Amino acid sequence: MNKVTSTTAEAVASIPDGARVMIGGFGGSGAPIELIHALIDRFRATGSPKNLTVINNNAGNGSIGIAAMIKAGMVAKMVCSFPRSSNAEAFNEKYLAGEIELELVPQGTLAERIRAAGAGIPAFYTPSSYGTELAEGKPTEEFDGKMYVRERWLKADVALIKGQKGDPMGNLTYRLAGRNFNPLMAMAADRTVAQVAELGEPGSIDPEQVITPGIFVDTVVEVPEPQQEEVLVRTGVVY
The missing domain is CATH 3.40.1080.10 (Glutaconate Coenzyme A-transferase)
Structure with a gap:
């Protein structure tokens, strides 16, 4: 120990x-x-x-x-x-x-990607970066009339x-x-x-x-x- x-x-x-x-x-x-x-x-x-x-x-x-x-x-x-x-x-x-x-x-996304890895969560959705170059090639989905970008955990x-x-x-x-x-x-x-x-x-x-x-x-x-x-x-x- x-x-x-x-x-x-x-x-x-x-x-x-x-x-x-x-x-x-x-x-x-x-x-x-x-x-x-x-x-x-x-x-x-x-x-x-x-x-x-x-x-x-x-x-x-x-x-x-x-x-x-x-x-x-x-x-x-x-x-x-x-x-x-x-x-x-x-x-x-x-x-x-x-x-x-x-x-x-994006800073909040960076923190959440790291937190997700520590918590064993492989992906999550965030509105940050939707409609920008940072979202290109990433899956998106609509929730309650708002678009979100799927981000992967960061290990x-x-x-x-x-x-x-x-x-x-x-x-x-x-x-x-x-x-x-x-x-x-x-x-x-x-x-x-x-x-x-x-x-x-x-x-x-x-x-x-x-x-x-x-x-x-x-x-x-x-x-x-x-x-x-x-x-x-x-x-x-x-x-």
């Missing part, structure tokens, strides 16, 4: 080429920067993993985190809602050069998420808005790796405060002073 690993490098060591990787966070809030950078370090050292499909709310900012993954050439496809955020040059350059694929998903091989406090069994809490996509992604992936700012003993988290139960988490690593994406971008850090 002890799911703790000692380093971020060990935590991401088994992610293979071509994996579908969900990465938590809403912008920098709840983004597992240390896990992402450990994955980049592994790529620079070994050339793997590559050809990844990354699922996130956006396509990264500046030269750190997901943007650094894209710049390094690790990412073959982005599935996200906001590919062009305030400082998304890494994605823009790769996309315009035809070196990365984009699947654009991943691995989820990289960030919690506030965890225990050796993988139970997690989150800090404020850092919760965002993280609990959903933990449920929708075959394997979940979580970094936490504080690692307590079994029983140190009140059961009523647990947001992600340990059944959805496979690996936990403690990162006592996690970095914040926005701070790194503002200070011009290049990873």
Whole structure:
């Protein structure tokens, strides 16, 4: 039951080429920067993993985190809602050069596709995107006089998420808005790796405060002073 690993490098060591990787966070809030950078370090050292499909709310900012993954050439496809955020040059350059694929998903639909995968629901209907290019090729149906688009669940091989406090069994809490996509992604992936700012003993988290139960988490690593994406971008850090 002890799911703790000692380093971020060990935590991401088994992610293979071509994996579908969900990465938590809403912008920098709840983004597992240390896990992402450990994955980049592994790529620079070994050339793997590559050809990844990354699922996130956006396509990264500046030269750190997901943007650094894209710049390094690790990412073959982005599935996200906001590919062009305030400082998304890494994605823009790769996309315009035809070196990365984009699947654009409305934000609410993205969240529900991930939630549906975790709940075992293979498809659902939503009015979002009806009549737009995003609905092309997808089944539609009318309910009570309104048209809906059928969307499929969204699964991943691995989820990289960030919690506030965890225990050796993988139970997690989150800090404020850092919760965002993280609990959903933990449920929708075959394997979940979580970094936490504080690692307590079994029983140190009140059961009523647990947001992600340990059944959805496979690996936990403690990162006592996690970095914040926005701070790194503002200070011009290049990873």
